[in-house]
Amino acid sequence: MxxxxxxxxxxxxxxxxxxxxxxxxxxxxxxxxxxxxxxxxxxxxxxxxxxxxxxxxxxxxxxxxxxxxxxxxxxxxxxxxxxxxxxxxxxxxxxxxxxxxxxxxxxxxxxxxxxxxxxxxxxxxxxxxxxxxxxxxxxxxxxxxxxxxxxxxxxxxxxxxxxxxxxxxxxxxxxxxxxxxxxxxxxxxxxxxxxxxxxxxxxxxxxxxxxxxxxxxxxxxxxxxxxxxxxxxxxxxxxxxxxxxxxxxxxxxxxxxxxxxxxxxxxxxxxxxxxxxxxxxxxxxxxxxxxxxxxxxxxxxxxxxxxxxxxxxxxxxxxxxxxxxQNVQLPIADIKTMILYPSYMEHIAIRMATDQRSKGLDIACVRFEEDKVLDHYRAYGSRNQFGGIIYMRSPEEAYAINLGNNEVVKTDISAYLHE
The missing domain is CATH 3.30.930.10 (Bira Bifunctional Protein; Domain 2)
Incomplete structure (x- = not known):
């Protein structure tokens, strides 16, 4: 033990x-x-x-x-x-x-x-x-x-x-x-x-x-x-x-x-x-x-x-x-964003994270492991105070996931595809 x-x-x-x-x-x-x-x-x-x-x-x-x-x-x-x-x-x-x-x-x-x-x-x-x-x-x-x-x-x-x-x-x-x-x-x-x-x-x-x-x-x-x-x-x-x-x-x-x-x-x-x-x-x-x-x-x-x-x-x-x-709620918001990417899109994820951090946002890059599913990262994000996920499924397909209300919208990452 x-x-x-x-x-x-x-x-x-x-x-x-x-x-x-x-x-x-x-x-x-x-x-x-x-x-x-x-x-x-x-x-x-x-x-x-x-x-x-x-x-x-x-x-x-x-x-x-x-x-x-x-x-x-x-x-x-x-x-x-x-x-x-x-x-x-x-x-x-x-x-x-x-x-x-x-x-x-x-x-x-x-x-x-x-x-x-x-x-x-x-x-x-x-x-x-x-x-x-x-x-x-x-x-x-x-x-x-x-x-x-x-x-x-x-x-x-x-x-x-x-x-x-x-x-x-x-x-x-x-x-x-x-x-x-x-x-x-x-x-x-x-x-x-x-x-x-x-x-x-x-x-x-x-x-x-x-x-x-x-x-x-x-x-x-x-x-x-x-x-x-x-x-x-x-x-x-x-x-x-x-x-x-x-x-x-x-x-x-x-x-x-x-x-x-x-x-x-x-x-x-x-x-x-x-x-x-x-x-x-x-x-x-x-x-x-x-x-x-x-x-x-x-x-x-x-x-x-x-x-x-x-x-x-x-x-x-x-x-x-x-x-x-006294049930006094302090205004602590889950404002971190997870950039979730497959390993071959690592450079794209890093470029996007660097740009967003320069604008004052809190960004963490997380590699999508092959043996995991998206729900695993949703749960991980909720446990660790992430407000949302930018899920890079492919260079042509990416989604913004709101972990607060589970809303999913397609997002454009084309600005980060090339250096």
């Missing part, structure tokens, strides 16, 4: 129409990024371990693919684009003080637990807006998130926005230790309100702080929830976070996309490098967010350039799954 080598767990092959859909979607998203003035950047698939170390605040070390080079340096397959782009920006744009817009496209690699059911290799596209700490920059990134989902073909989606300073300010005021903070964040992330309330009530905090912390899971909804959040605190840092969110919302109204936004003051992120707003975009058909991002004003400083920044990443594979489950 022939032994077939399959892919490892967590990775997969993509081909045919699915691959065409993915490429089409990627081109549309890149065009949208460029429409906002972002320029492309590529970073290596692997970096030194320090780029993704615990101090940077990306995913845990246990989820990294690590290996060694010949000199003994620890290298890591890229699990997250943002630290890579931050490292590159610190190298090549160290003296740039004006706003810098970068966009990227590539694969990331995460050694997830097998029970999570997630791919270990997935494709991301995203943007990073550097050297700008303003509500306007935050709003631009959020507006681009919304327009990206719309451009992809989604009609039902929501962007949820939070701010890390709201929870952090209350935790600082309450002087909570790291273990308690970590447990509270975990309970918030799994929306365990009762567990959170029980933990807070056992801390012996001031009544107003206890109430403010216990109220965090309820601070979810439209822009009105920001006023309620402000009523719960007297902390300047928390109030400043709410004021920032209100300014962002006002700018989003100018973009005309405020209806796609909700707020969640209890939103928690696993990335420790975020310092301001955080966002997650959801749609039907996926359990997790298809776009995540936020503000990270200290990350570039880790690589030697003190600069604020905000950005997001689109999970392309998750987005494709959502489109499929």
């Amino acid at each position: 022939k032994h077939l080598i399959h892919t490892p767990e967590g990775v997969r092959d993509i081909f045919g129409r699915e691959c065409d859909k993915k490429r089409y979607l990627e081109r549309k998203i890149e065009k949208k990024f460029r429409g906002f003035g972002y320029q492309s950047i590529e970073t290596p698939s692997f970096e030194f371990f320090d780029v993704f170390s615990k101090e940077v605040g990306t995913i845990p070390s246990a989820n990294l693919y690590k290996f060694f080079d010949r000199e003994g340096n620890t290298l890591v397959l890229r699990p997250d684009f943002t630290p890579s782009v931050a490292r590159a920006a610190a190298m090549y744009f160290s003296e740039e003080k004006d706003p810098l817009r970068l966009c990227y496209h590539g694969n990331v690699y995460r050694n997830n637990s097998s029970y999570q059911g997630r791919l270990y290799e997935c494709t991301q596209m995203g943007v990073e807006f550097l050297n700008e700490d303003s509500p306007e920059a935050d709003a631009e990134v959020i507006a681009l998130v919304i327009q990206t989902m719309k451009e992809a073909g989604l009609s039902n989606y929501q962007v949820t926005i939070g701010h890390v300073d709201y929870f952090d300010a209350l935790a600082e005021e309450a002087q909570l230790d790291e273990d308690v903070i970590a447990e509270l964040k975990h309970l918030l992330s799994i929306q365990n309100r009762f567990g959170m309330q029980e933990l807070i009530e056992g801390l012996g905090l001031r009544r107003d702080l206890q109430t403010a912390l216990c109220t965090i899971p309820e601070l979810f909804g439209n822009v009105d929830v920001l006023d309620r959040a402000a009523e719960c605190v007297r902390n300047d840092k928390a109030l400043s976070a709410i004021d920032r969110l209100k300014k962002i919302y006002s700018i989003l109204e100018a973009y005309g996309c405020e209806r796609s936004v909700t707020f969640d003051l209890g939103m928690i992120t696993s990335y420790a490098y975020y310092t301001g707003i955080i966002l997650s975009a959801y749609t039907f058909g996926t359990g997790d967010a298809i776009i995540k991002g936020g503000r990270y004003d200290d990350l570039l400083g880790h690589f030697g350039k003190k600069a604020p920044a905000v950005g997001f990443a689109v999970e392309i594979d998750s987005l494709l799954n959502a489109l499929d489950r």
Whole structure:
């Protein structure tokens, strides 16, 4: 029995129409990024371990693919684009003080637990807006998130926005230790309100702080929830976070996309490098967010350039799954043409193919084997995304076959009979 080598767990092959859909979607998203003035950047698939170390605040070390080079340096397959782009920006744009817009496209690699059911290799596209700490920059990134989902073909989606300073300010005021903070964040992330309330009530905090912390899971909804959040605190840092969110919302109204936004003051992120707003975009058909991002004003400083920044990443594979489950049809057409010829007409077929390719058409030459019949090549064409066949039966007789509706018409190939 022939032994077939399959892919490892967590990775997969993509081909045919699915691959065409993915490429089409990627081109549309890149065009949208460029429409906002972002320029492309590529970073290596692997970096030194320090780029993704615990101090940077990306995913845990246990989820990294690590290996060694010949000199003994620890290298890591890229699990997250943002630290890579931050490292590159610190190298090549160290003296740039004006706003810098970068966009990227590539694969990331995460050694997830097998029970999570997630791919270990997935494709991301995203943007990073550097050297700008303003509500306007935050709003631009959020507006681009919304327009990206719309451009992809989604009609039902929501962007949820939070701010890390709201929870952090209350935790600082309450002087909570790291273990308690970590447990509270975990309970918030799994929306365990009762567990959170029980933990807070056992801390012996001031009544107003206890109430403010216990109220965090309820601070979810439209822009009105920001006023309620402000009523719960007297902390300047928390109030400043709410004021920032209100300014962002006002700018989003100018973009005309405020209806796609909700707020969640209890939103928690696993990335420790975020310092301001955080966002997650959801749609039907996926359990997790298809776009995540936020503000990270200290990350570039880790690589030697003190600069604020905000950005997001689109999970392309998750987005494709959502489109499929919502029955959103991407306009992928079978436009390749097969020139089917007997062996003695090879030069004629090549001349015709060369001419048609020069006109921008996608042409493949296929020799008609003597032991095959025409129906074999019809089926072959349908399986491999050909839209039609030019069947050269003889120099005097040729037919154009439409594989979509099986229409057959006689066609003239006399222009290619002689050089």
